[in-house]
Amino acid sequence: MGGKLYGVGVGPGDPELLTLKARRVLDAVPVLAVPVSQRGEESLALGVVRGFVRRDQEVLSLFMPMSRDRTYLVKCWEAAARELLGKLRQGRDVAFLTLGDASLYSTYSYLMEIIQRLDPSVPIETVPGITSFSAAAARLNLPLAKGDEALAVIPALEDPEILEELIPLFPNLVLMKVARRYDEIVRILARAGVAKTSVLATRCGHQGESFSWDLEAGIGQRHDYLSLIIVKGRGQQI
Numbered sequence: 704m705g706g707k708l709y710g711v712g713v714g715p716g717d718p719e720l721l722t723l724k725a726r727r728v729l730d731a732v733p734v735l736a737v738p739v740s741q742r743g744e745e746s747l748a749l750g751v752v753r754g755f756v757r758r759d760q761e762v763l764s765l766f767m768p769m770s771r772d773r774t775y776l777v778k779c780w781e782a783a784a785r786e787l788l789g790k791l792r793q794g795r796d797v798a799f800l801t802l803g804d805a806s807l808y809s810t811y812s813y814l815m816e817i818i819q820r821l822d823p824s825v826p827i828e829t830v831p832g833i834t835s836f837s838a839a840a841a842r843l844n845l846p847l848a849k850g851d852e853a854l855a856v857i858p859a860l861e862d863p864e865i866l867e868e869l870i871p872l873f874p875n876l877v878l879m880k881v882a883r884r885y886d887e888i889v890r891i892l893a894r895a896g897v898a899k900t901s902v903l904a905t906r907c908g909h910q911g912e913s914f915s916w917d918l919e920a921g922i923g924q925r926h927d928y929l930s931l932i933i934v935k936g937r938g939q940q941i
């Protein structure tokens with residue numbers, strides 16, 4: 704009998720934001736699989752649950768780099784999926800840990816799809832987690848959306864200019880993965896008149912957590928990968 708794969712969202716950083724279900728699965732599995740984007744680095748997701756990991760649990764680091772080269776990425780994901788399958792075929796359950804929620808911009812989605820293709824008999828359970836933007840909004844006591852307002856969740860775009868079209872459409876936006884194109888994004892928010900009603904959340908729940916309502920002050924600086932912007936558009940009062 705093969706093992707079961709769990710995809711566990713561990714929340715954005717604060718271990719207290721781990722769900723009871725995530726904690727139960729973490730305690731029960733013999734193998735914890737964690738993504739690392741550089742060989743030898745400590746996984747951010749593992750860092751969140753470090754305090755709960757036991758000595759008898761195996762930690763399997765899976766190399767899942769950040770790259771624009773799709774062919775290379777797929778090769779790495781397939782290699783990671785095969786490593787995982789190896790553990791599952793030994794009859795061991797594996798929890799793949801991922802930051803925030805497991806279904807939102809997570810490498811878990813690719814791994815899960817590859818494993819389903821390689822071996823459709825593998826049982827899989829996805830355990831949701833608290834997203835980074837929910838945690839950021841909560842830290843600021845800021846509603847993400849009220850009443851019948853829409854909320855758009857947008858990754859840092861290849862072409863940030865598209866934000867100019869989206870800002871008038873949505874009263875609330877969450878911009879994720881903003882670090883690399885921060886300056887362009889903030890200039891667009893300023894031109895659209897929403898820079899002053901937007902907030903930058905960095906390393907929410909991690910050491911060095913910070914929030915800034917002065918987005919333009921951050922132009923020209925380096926930004927942490929764990930950064931997102933919540934935009935309260937259409938002239939809303941904050």
Ligand SMILES: C[S@@+](CC[C@H](N)C(=O)[O-])C[C@H]1O[C@@H](n2cnc3c(N)ncnc32)[C@H](O)[C@@H]1O
Nearest residue numbers: 715803804808834835879880906907929930931
């Ligand atoms: C690959 S996505 C993962 C999203 C994650 N699955 C979630 O549910 O939030 C990574 C992006 O999420 C955001 N992010 C994740 N954790 C964060 C944190 N603790 N503080 C601020 N932003 C975070 C950043 O925009 C980062 O670039």
